[in-house]
Amino acid sequence: MSYSLELYYGPMSVLDVVLGRPLPSSEERAEQIGPAKGIPIFGLDALGSAAYGPEAALTLLIPLGVAGLHYILPLSACIIVLLAVVYFSYRQTIAAYPSGGGSYIVARQNLGTFSGLLAGAALLIDYALDAAVGISAGIGALTSAAPSLHPHTLALCLISLLILTVVNLRGVRETGAIFMTPTYLFLACMGIALVIGIAKAIGSGGHPTPVVSPPLSHAAAGVVSLWLLLKSYASGCTALTGVEAVSNGVGAFREDRVKNARRTLGIIIAALGLMLAGIAYLVKAYGIVATDPNGNNYQSVLSMLLGAVVGRGWFYYVSIASILLLLTLSANTAFADFPRVCRFVAEDGYLPTAFANRGRRLVYSEGICVLALITAALLIGFGGITDRLIPLFAVGAILSFTMSQAGMVAHWKREGGPGARRNMLINLLGAIATGITVLIVIAAKFSEGAWVTLVAIPSLIALMYGVHKHYVKIRREIEIKTPLDADRQSPPILVVTIQGWTRVNKQALRVAMVLSPDIKVVHVAEENQPNEFCDRWREYVEQPAVRSRLPIPELVRISSPYRFVVTPIVQYVNQLAADNPDRRIITVIPELMERRWYYWLLHTQRATILKTRILMECSDRVSVLNIPWHLKSV
C-alpha cells in the first residue's frame, strides 16, 4: 500500500515568513541560476579581493616609500598570472566534475581520502575565517566613516551576520537576486574609475595630475629585500581566496551547467584580473603609497586612488559606499560554499550526515547554520575586530588549490584521451605555482598566525576521521540483510508507574491491559505511609478486572526511604529485566500534557526524567510506552 500525503500550508508560520515557504524537491530546477546571479553568489569574495589584495601588498611596501611602487607592477603581474593559472585549472575541473568538483572531490577521487580531507579541512577553515573577516572588514570601514557607530561594532557585525544567514537560508535564487545590485554597482564604479584614470594617465604621458593629491609619503625607511617582496606577494595573494567557490557550486547552475559555471568563473576572474592590473597601474602612475593602517591619517588605497582620479564628488562617495557594502557581503561566498563543501564531506561520512540534507529552501541549511555559529563565535571572541585573524587565512584557500590541481594531474594521467597531455601540463603548472605560493604564504605569515591554521587543519582532519570511524562502527553493528525472525515471542511484561488514581493513570492502565496479561503496577512511597490508591487497589483495579475476566495486574509497592521516585523505579525495572532474561519489558509512563510551556514549571519533570533514565540505563529489552493525557479545560 502506498499512501501519498498532501502537505497543507494554511496560515503562514513565523518560520515561513522569515525563511520562505518550503520548496518541494521538484522545484530544484526553478531554483537554479545563470551567470547573472552566479556572480553575486559565488563571486563576492573574489571581487571584493580587489579592495584589499593590492592594499595588503602595498602596506608591506610602505617602508620603501615611493620607491616601493616600482615593485607593485611585477608583484601584481605574478598574482594575475597565478589567477590565470587557477582559472584554467578550474575551467577543466568544472568540465570534469559537472555535479560539483571542488578541491575536496577532486583530491579525494584522484589522490585518496587523506588528500581530500586535507583540501576540505583547509577550505572549511578558510571559509570560516573569511566570513568573520569579511563582515568585520565591512563594518570596520563603516565605523571609520561614521565614528559614532564605533561602540556598536560587534552589534553591527552580528546583525550583518544574521542578515547573511537568513538570506542564504532562503535559497540560492533569492540570495542571487538580493546581492545583484551591490555587486554590479561595485563593478560599474570600479570600471568607470579605472577607465577614466587610465585615460587620464595615458593622455598625460604617464604622469597624470591627481584631482585630490594623495598624502605625501615618508622618505624611504628601509631597503628592498627578496624577503620583503615575498611577504608583499604573500599578502597580495589573499586576492585569490574565494575563486574556488564556483567549482563546488556547479550543481546550483541551470543547464548547460558546465557552460554557465565556466562563464561565471570566467567573468569573475576577468573582472578581478582587470581590476588588479588597473589598480596596480594607476597606483604607480599617481604615486600612491599605502598609509599606515594603525596611524591617525590612515586612508585606504582605493579611497586615495578614487580621490586622485575623480575627486571627492558624488561619484567618489557612491564608489566608496559600494566598496564597503561589497566587503561586508564578501562573507557571502563563505555562506555559499562552506555548506557545499560540508555536504560533500558528509556524504562520504566524514562529517555528521545532517550536513548532507537539503533544508526547506533546497540549500544545505545545517552548513549555513553551523557557519553562522562559528562566525558569531569568532566575531564575539574578537569583539567584532578581527584584524588578528587576517594572517590566518589565504593559507587554506591556496593549499586547497594546490590539492585540487595535483588531483587534476592524476585525473588526466588516468583518463588519457585527446588533450589529456595538454590539460595535465596546465594543471601541473598550476600545482607547482600554487604549491610554491603556499610555502611562501606559510613562511611569510608563520609568526603572525599562519601556524594556527597549521594546527587547526590537522585537528579538523582528525575530527573527520573520528566521525567516519564512529559511523563505520555503527553501520557495522546495525546493518543487516537478514529477514525478520518471526518466531513466536512471549508477551512483554508491562510496568505501569502510578502514583495516584487519576484519569491520566487510569487511561494508561487500560492501554497496558490490552497489550499483555502480565502487568505490574508500581507505586513508590516513603515507608509506612497510607495511600489512597494502594488502599483502594482492590476496589479500583482488582475487582473490575476479575469481573471482566481480564488478567489481574499486580501491585508493587516500593518504599523509598530517600524520597526518590525515579531511581527506585529504574532499579526495579532493571531487576525485573535481570530476573526475566527471556522477556521484554515495557515501562508505561502516563504523562500530563500541558498546552503552554510555562505551565510545565508547575509540575515536577518526573515523567521526562524517568523516560530518559530508563532508555539510557536499562537494556535493549526495556522500552518506554509514553501515554499522554492532554488537559482539556486548561
Add this chain to the structure above:
Amino acid sequence: MSYSLELYYGPMSVLDVVLGRPLPSSEERAEQIGPAKGIPIFGLDALGSAAYGPEAALTLLIPLGVAGLHYILPLSACIIVLLAVVYFSYRQTIAAYPSGGGSYIVARQNLGTFSGLLAGAALLIDYALDAAVGISAGIGALTSAAPSLHPHTLALCLISLLILTVVNLRGVRETGAIFMTPTYLFLACMGIALVIGIAKAIGSGGHPTPVVSPPLSHAAAGVVSLWLLLKSYASGCTALTGVEAVSNGVGAFREDRVKNARRTLGIIIAALGLMLAGIAYLVKAYGIVATDPNGNNYQSVLSMLLGAVVGRGWFYYVSIASILLLLTLSANTAFADFPRVCRFVAEDGYLPTAFANRGRRLVYSEGICVLALITAALLIGFGGITDRLIPLFAVGAILSFTMSQAGMVAHWKREGGPGARRNMLINLLGAIATGITVLIVIAAKFSEGAWVTLVAIPSLIALMYGVHKHYVKIRREIEIKTPLDADRQSPPILVVTIQGWTRVNKQALRVAMVLSPDIKVVHVAEENQPNEFCDRWREYVEQPAVRSRLPIPELVRISSPYRFVVTPIVQYVNQLAADNPDRRIITVIPELMERRWYYWLLHTQRATILKTRILMECSDRVSVLNIPWHLKSV
C-alpha cells in the same frame, strides 16, 4: 505484593561529595536541632540587625549634629518595645502552631486565604531582598576594608551566594554547625565591648573619655521635626527583619519543639534588644554621630564605637571582622526561612508543588535553589552593590508581622479558654504597633523605593492565585474515584516508523508484532526514489510473517516532496486516528542510544522531535512506544 528496595550507594558521586549523601526520612530526628544551632540558623539576620539598625536610624539624624543624639535613646526604646511585643506574640504563635506557624499559616488559618497570601508574598519578597542586601553589605564592608578587592565585588558576592546555597542544601544540622562559630564570636565581641563601654561610662559619671575619639560632627544643619524622627524610626525598624524566621522553622527543632523554638527566639530577641539598648546608650555617652555613608571619611557607627571603647587594638579588628562575617552570613536567615514559607504556600497549592518536596538532605531544596537564582539575578542586575534595594525591604517583614498578630487576635477570639483574653490583648497591641509601623515605613520610604514592594506584593499574590486556579482546574479534570472500566477493548493499531532495515528497526518491529495484529510500517521518502527496504519488503518482512503465521504488517510509503520526515508521520498518525475513532494508536519509534552526549551530534534528532510532536500534537488515543538500541561496540 510489596517490594522493598535497598538503595545502593557505592562509589560517591560528585553530587554526594558536594551536597552530602542522601538522608533517609527516618533520620529526620537526627537532623533536628536545639537552640545552640537554632540561633545561627534562624537568628543571623536578626542579630546582624544590631550592626545596621542603629546605623540606619543615626544616619537620618546627621543633620541635627550632636543634638540628634538626644533622640536616639527614645527611638531605640520604641524599637525595643516593638521587638518585645513581636517576641511575646511569636512566643504564643509557636505554642499555637507547633508544626510551624509563620505569618502565612496564622493569617491564612484565621483571617482567610487572601490575608495569608498577603503575609506570605510580603515575607517572600522581603527574604529575597534580604539575601541580596545581606551578601552585598558584607562584601561591601570587606571591599572597603581591602580596596584592592573592589573590582571583584560581584564575583565575591556570587561566591558567597554559592557557599550559602551549598551549605543550606547540605541540610539544617550542617548549616547550624558551620555558622555557630561566627555567630557566637560576634555575640562575644559585642557583649565584651558593650560591657566595657557601659562600665567606663558609669565609672566616669556618664562622660567617658574615648580611647580613639570619633570624628567631630558638623554643626547642626537642620532642625528636628516629627517627620525626621519618623523617618529615623522607620529606618531603625530594619532591625526587626528576620525575627519571623523561628516561627516558620519550629519543625526543625527537636522535642520539646515548642520549648526549644521559644528558647531560641527568646535568646535571639534578648541579645538583639540588649545590643540595641547598649549601642544607643554608648553612642549618646561617647557623643558618636553617624558619618555620611557617601562621604570620603565614612566610618560605621560600630567601628567608631569600638574604637572609642577599646581603641584600635587586636580586639577591635577581631570584632570588626566578626561583624563583616555576620553581615554576609545574615543572608542565611533568608535561606532558612524562604524555602519553608514556600513549602507552606505550595502545600496549599498556591506555588508549584515541587516546593513542598524535601530534597536529599531533608531540606526544601527547590526553595533554596529558587532563592539562590533570585538572589543571583538581583546581585548581577545591581552589579553586587545593592544600596538601592535597602529602602525596599523591612516593609514586607513588618507587614507580615502585622498579619500574623491580627491572625492571632482572631485565633484567641475563636479559641477562648483560660488566658485567651490576655493573649488576645497582647496580640492586639502587637497588631496595632506593627500596623502603625508599617504605615510609617511605607510613608517614610515611599519615594525611595518602598512603592516597588507595594507593586511586587500584589503581583506575587496574583501569581499565587493563578497557580492555584490552574491546579484546581487540573485536579477537577483528572481526579476520579471510579474504578477501572474493564471492558474488553480492541487491540491498538501500531505504527512503526522505519527508514531503513537495521537491527534497531528490526527489533522494534519484532516488539510491535507481539503487541497487536494490526501493524503499519511507515516509510517516508522523496518521491520516486528506489529504496532498498521497501524494495525488499516481501523478503524482509512479509514472507517470514506468512511462514510463521503471524499477522502481516502493512507497508505505508509516504512521499514527502518537501523532504520533511517528521511532519508527514505526524500527519499520517493524526489521519489514522481520525479514521479509526474507536481505536488506540501506538507510534513505535526505534531509537539508537549513544553512550556519550557528544556522539548525539552525529545524528539527526529526528526520534526525539517525532516523540515530542506526537505527544504534543496528537490526541490522547495516540501514545508513543520508544524502543532503544544501545550500541555495544561504540
